[in-house]
Amino acid sequence: QFPRECVTPEGLRSGQCCPSPAETPNDPCGSSTGRGQCVAVVADGRPHGPQYPHDGRDDRERWPLRFFNRTCQCNGNFSGYNCGRCRHGFTGVNCDQPVSVVRRNVMLLNPDEKRAFVNALDQAKRTVHPDIVIATRRYQEIFGPDGNTMQFQNITIYNYFVWSHYYSVSKTYLGPGQESFGGVDFSHEGPGFVTWHRFHLLQLERDMQDMLQDPSFALPYWNFAIGGSTCDICSDDLLGASSFDLNSISSNSIFSQWRVICESVEDYDTLGTICNSEDRAHCRKSGTESSPIRRNPAGNVARPMVQRLPQPQDVADCLELSAFDTPPFYSTSSESFRNSIEGYSAPQGNYDPVIRSLHNLAHLFLNGTGGQTHLSPNDPIFVLLHTFTDAIFDEWLRRHSPDGTVYPLENAPIGHNRMFNMVPFWPPVTNAEMFVTAPENLGYSYEAEWPARPYTLTEIITLAVVAALVVVAVIFAATTCAVRTRSYTKLEGRQPLLGEQYQRYSDEHDKTQSVV
Numbered sequence: 298q299f300p301r302e303c304v305t306p307e308g309l310r311s312g313q314c315c316p317s318p319a320e321t322p323n324d325p326c327g328s329s330t331g332r333g334q335c336v337a338v339v340a341d342g343r344p345h346g347p348q349y350p351h352d353g354r355d356d357r358e359r360w361p362l363r364f365f366n367r368t369c370q371c372n373g374n375f376s377g378y379n380c381g382r383c384r385h386g387f388t389g390v391n392c393d394q395p396v397s398v399v400r401r402n403v404m405l406l407n408p409d410e411k412r413a414f415v416n417a418l419d420q421a422k423r424t425v426h427p428d429i430v431i432a433t434r435r436y437q438e439i440f441g442p443d444g445n446t447m448q449f450q451n452i453t454i455y456n457y458f459v460w461s462h463y464y465s466v467s468k469t470y471l472g473p474g475q476e477s478f479g480g481v482d483f484s485h486e487g488p489g490f491v492t493w494h495r496f497h498l499l500q501l502e503r504d505m506q507d508m509l510q511d512p513s514f515a516l517p518y519w520n521f522a523i524g525g526s527t528c529d530i531c532s533d534d535l536l537g538a539s540s541f542d543l544n545s546i547s548s549n550s551i552f553s554q555w556r557v558i559c560e561s562v563e564d565y566d567t568l569g570t571i572c573n574s575e576d577r578a579h580c581r582k583s584g585t586e587s588s589p590i591r592r593n594p595a596g597n598v599a600r601p602m603v604q605r606l607p608q609p610q611d612v613a614d615c616l617e618l619s620a621f622d623t624p625p626f627y628s629t630s631s632e633s634f635r636n637s638i639e640g641y642s643a644p645q646g647n648y649d650p651v652i653r654s655l656h657n658l659a660h661l662f663l664n665g666t667g668g669q670t671h672l673s674p675n676d677p678i679f680v681l682l683h684t685f686t687d688a689i690f691d692e693w694l695r696r697h698s699p700d701g702t703v704y705p706l707e708n709a710p711i712g713h714n715r716m717f718n719m720v721p722f723w724p725p726v727t728n729a730e731m732f733v734t735a736p737e738n739l740g741y742s743y744e745a746e747w748p749a750r751p752y753t754l755t756e757i758i759t760l761a762v763v764a765a766l767v768v769v770a771v772i773f774a775a776t777t778c779a780v781r782t783r784s785y786t787k788l789e790g791r792q793p794l795l796g797e798q799y800q801r802y803s804d805e806h807d808k809t810q811s812v813v
């Protein structure tokens with residue numbers, strides 16, 4: 298969430314996080330080289346929806362003002378917390394060369410590419426994030442018991458991906474002995490669902506490119522809309538086969554060795570603590586290491602509705618919805634593309650509380666770690682499930698070319714207004730910044746084929762009218778030709794040279810007879 302340089306007692310007390318790029322020390326935001334400048338953070342203060350009634354109680358409100366109020370604002374294509382790097386989609390010393398990566402279907406990677414992807418994920422699970430540290434306490438307790446022991450920790454690249462999802466969905470702590478408030482979610486059940494998860498993935502992809510020193514590294518995707526009850530990516534060359542005990546991953550997969558973080562939610566919610574990378578709460582209680590990933594695709598016999606994956610037609614149907622989102626911009630919205638792809642309404646748009654479709658259905662199908670919001674990214678299938686969700690979002694943007702103004706400016710659930718800075722990312726980035734087509738604006742594209750769009754009624758009528766006109770024109774032309782041929786022969790027949798008259802007449806007469 299915050300750069301390591303910024304979380305000193307002085308840094309946090311000043312509210313300023315404007316570090317210098319590595320190449321130019323003592324030059325906040327690289328201002329001497331024109332990279333950027335230190336400015337006041339702009340945070341959305343417009344009204345949010347009625348779901349959250351506890352204003353003033355949560356560190357994530359008007360993010361990131363509870364922690365910092367000054368940040369680097371980078372010029373041109375420069376980017377990053379110190380303006381020391383390039384915006385997504387650009388490279389080179391001056392960040393003026395466009396670059397783009399291609400996200401491909403994971404099933405179509407060759408064996409070497411599959412192995413490289415699995416190894417890259419495993420490396421990310423073990424590599425400490427070079428820049429970012431996470432808070433282990435709420436702001437109120439962040440300076441530690443003596444006022445000078447900052448409550449921040451290192452975290453690995455992949456665990457930061459897990460932690461940021463957990464932090465965005467966690468409940469609001471209301472005080473000792475009080476039940477935490479769960480009606481809050483900064484990344485689901487609102488328009489921000491698609492934009493938040495888009496940035497979440499971009500950040501992991503960028504961190505992995507840096508880790509691998511390979512700017513062409515791209516996250517692949519899982520087309521989960523294949524119907525049926527088989528997890529096709531659950532094999533040992535990819536995300537791990539199912540183990541014999543049916544609730545874990547085969548020991549032939551590296552992912553059977555992964556340990557989950559953020560699983561002690563009851564502690565966080567009752568003690569007001571925060572998930573952390575050295576979470577020993579579980580160890581203390583059970584005397585064991587924290588748990589492995591649990592997964593049992595299609596195995597939820599208690600919920601037959603989530604034993605099958607979405608159908609290809611579900612994707613085609615949700616892409617047809619023309620409204621991005623509809624009031625109340627929540628999990629109860631109808632005729633909303635966002636609520637359909639998220640999966641709280643039917644793919645065709647109608648809201649029904651018992652329905653789980655598309656993205657939600659894919660999560661619940663996994664039946665285990667990947668199906669619980671506070672834990673789901675611990676299962677690396679999350680990455681592939683969400684790149685596909687993002688691919689559908691990008692195809693929707695391409696087909697409908699929406700104006701940025703279709704994204705609600707106010708009255709969306711807290712965290713989901715257009716200009717809200719997404720929690721817990723740093724430097725601040727708004728939902729609006731992710732509401733743009735990826736290939737043109739964000740430096741990545743999807744290699745995917747989409748179901749052809751069926752014709753609308755207007756298009757069918759137009760086509761029918763055009764076809765009718767063509768038929769009429771052809772008949773008219775044919776009739777005209779026939780009539781002209783006949784009158785021509787008659788004309789010719791009446792004007793023979795005198796000496797030839799009888800013979801010519803009989804010849805032409807035979808021909809005309811046979812044509813007619």
Ligand SMILES: O=C(O)c1cc2cc(O)c(O)cc2[nH]1
Nearest residue numbers: 653657660667668669670673
């Ligand atoms: O119950 C649901 O619909 C559900 C579970 C779940 C888990 C998860 O990680 C999500 O991102 C969404 C989600 N929805």
Ligand SMILES: [Cu+2]
Nearest residue numbers: 656660673683
């Ligand atoms: Cu999800």
